[in-house]
Amino acid sequence: MDKIFRVNMTDLTTKIEAVPAAWAGLGGRALTSTIVAAEVPPTCHALSAQNLLCFAPGLLTGTAAANSGRLSAGAKSPLTGGIKESNAGGTAAQMLAKLGIKALIIEGAPKSGTWYNLSVGINGVTINEEKELLGVGNFAVIDAVEKRLGKKTGVLTIGIAGELKMTAANISVKDPDSKIRSHGRGGLGAVMGSKQIKFISIDGEGAKPVTIADPEKFKTAARAFSKALLDHPVSGEGLPTYGTNVLVNILNEAGGLPTRNFTTGQFEGHDKISGETMHDTIAARGGKVKHGCHAGCIIQCSQVYNDKDGKYVTSGFEYETIWGLGADCCIDNLDDIAKADNLMDDIGIDSIETAVMFGVAMEAGILNWGDSKEMLRLLTEEIGKGTALGRILGGGAGSVGRTYGVTRVPVVKNQGIPAYDPRSVKGIGITYATSTMGADHTSGYTIATNILNVGGYVDPLKKDGQVELSRNLQIATAAVDSTGMCIFVAFPALDIPECLPALIDMINARFGIALTGDDVTNLGKHVLKLERKFNQEAGLTNVHDRLPDFFKNEPVAPHNAVWDFTDAEIDEFWNF
Amino acid sequence: MLITLKLFATFRNGRFKVAEQELPEGTDVRAVVLSLGLTEEEIGIVMLNGRHGELDSKLSDHDTLSLFPLVGGG
């Protein structure tokens, strides 16, 4: 039977609890958001003892289902002031699921200045004092934990940014190569830092395969599901070949590639940072063009990027990071962007928030446009050392905008707007405005239908159909985020009719239940409404479901598009 | 008429990134696609002057036509 592992950092106790009946059918985001909504006072300070941090594998995590090994982390976000779920790959999710841990909940905060690590194993959690690894970067933490506890140990860790409670701090998850994937957005690393936990180790000893109620049915469904993933041109060929960075050239052609802190929609240096160039560079230097963030990923959008001498620089090198430090900061040097990606992993800071922040910092005059060397110095010497300036930068785009009096600050609910200009790709603007997470492209990825012709086509430059598109995708995403699936399964799910039923069949076969497509949609709706209610009680209302004014007032080239939705049109989103 | 033709991702293999092409008036996107040895099914996204186009879209002088296979990210 699955259990809830609960840790109280105030009195330094741990316990194992039975799963409450109401949580039994939940996993991933549905579970973390339910826990946060049930146990966190919405108005609390996100870095206080009243907040909690929880982790939950998805409903299918630990099974043989392809791409099902994602871990959800949840808390009240110190960045947005609202609820947060952030999911990531790595090895932790499958280990937790196979240990029968439905959720790990960490509540309270130490009364003294002592720091700790947690060891999670089949018999429960122990809280240990930690001295040696304080102030140490994430890669060295993973190394040290492997030396202490063995190569196979799972690790969740925070870098200096999390220790210093910077609101852009993330939580790093060890991947199968002992490198890093991240619970990136929303400052969850600061929440872990506020509980004075440097890292969490997971011992897989005694882990068992998860039980499947109907193994035959599961096998058939899992096969159909994998086939759909491999048959679809995006998940079967595009993502493994070019990674997500293939989008640089597409968004540039579409005029939706935010450039120079969102002042124009095309970047002169696009070719140098494009997915095509990156693919050729990786291949020429003996890196890996495709790579999975967890065992069982058959799409493999990740990659290993080497330097000129064939030495590892970074992996999981995503479009949003490359766009942000590239086009948005006018940097056309992919090697320097790769170095920054690695530094951000080591410091433990969200690469999207930080990239958007640098665009604002350049506008503020903290560094010059395109100055990648100074960008690297600011990461290492200021953020990485926790200087006063570093802490301002580590607070994200909103923090820098407020401190330096910049008015063009691309954030919603104080979270940086990623990679797609909402004036020229209007569906994603609705997602940015309404998402319970703050500006988050993954929560309702309308780019699929606005730009990529996946799931039909809705003209990105017109208002028609965008609210409905974003709503449907946000509902579906909330459900998918609860299964432990990587969101890229949405590409085949939108186009191949057998894909979604196979996913639902796997859930049914795993638990011996009979969910229908409607049940899954209702789960998605329920999750969104629960998160929205938490946000409203935390003081984030429809007034916060808005894009910054400059999107309305400054037309963006080449289409001279403006953000032209009325407040009432945006609020229609919640009409379900 | 003269158009600028841009190719992306796998379409570049054995072809080119960008080229100027002199075409007869009234040529549509489909004719260009076929002239490249590509099939209609291989085409994921057609962009004509930065807006989505169709295989049937007629080209005009000084147009920029961009062709992508079905790819994606996020």
Ligand code: SF4
């Ligand atoms: S497709 Fe990419 S993000 Fe998704 S599971 Fe695989 S490597 Fe991770």
